[in-house]
Amino acid sequence: MTATTAPAASAAIAAPLTFDERLALAALAVDARIDNQPLDLTDIVRAPADTPRPATSPYSTPIADLLHRARLRIETAGWCRDAAYDDAGAVCPIHAIRQEAATRGQADDACVLLLESIQRQWADETIPAWNRRQPSAAPVLLQLDHAAQLAHARNL
Structure with missing residues (x-):
């Protein structure tokens, strides 16, 4: 009995996922990360505080x-x-x-x-x-x- 169940189990493991299945799993992973991890603003590159800001333009054209x-x-x-x-x-x-x-x-x-x-x-x-x-x-x-x-x- 173990000889007949072993090939069926290995066949189920060896079957590759289709593109649509991989895409659905990736979307779920992204959703899970977005929902569970707060935005960490320390990762954003910022200019030094003493950098002068450019003057706003007086022109709208x-x-x-x-x-x-x-x-x-x-x-x-x-x-x-x-x-x-x-x-x-x-x-x-x-x-x-x-x-x-x-x-x-x-x-x-x-x-x-x-x-x-x-x-x-x-x-x-x-x-x-x-x-x-x-x-x-x-x-x-x-x-x-x-x-x-x-x-x-x-x-x-």
């Missing part, structure tokens, strides 16, 4: 907000005149815009507005040419402000 964030990036990281960026983290206006933009199209739109804003006051044909002629970051920051105001006025 996406391109104006992007230009404002690019301005803040240059203010905090530093301004770069003759390259897109340097080893210290300083950036040129185009690189700051590209870093802050969610998409390439958004960055392109912001650069077009910045160039338009520049050409209203200066005779430069490109943003890099204008950027190289600036004596400090102050005119660059001011021009990013003008471009952000232009984008906001156009609801961009």
Whole structure:
């Protein structure tokens, strides 16, 4: 009698679970863990308390907000005149815009507005040419402000 029951027991153990059965067991395991274990907030990575929080943008339109964030990036990281960026983290206006933009199209739109804003006051044909002629970051920051105001006025 033991000889006939042994193969049946081993056959039941050896049968693999189907995908649906494994998925149902995994869902039950997740449910059991969620229901029984409280959320442990010490596992969440946090920034140091003394890290300055970025200022909120005064603009509600996406391109104006992007230009404002690019301005803040240059203010905090530093301004770069003759390259897109340097080893210290300083950036040129185009690189700051590209870093802050969610998409390439958004960055392109912001650069077009910045160039338009520049050409209203200066005779430069490109943003890099204008950027190289600036004596400090102050005119660059001011021009990013003008471009952000232009984008906001156009609801961009």
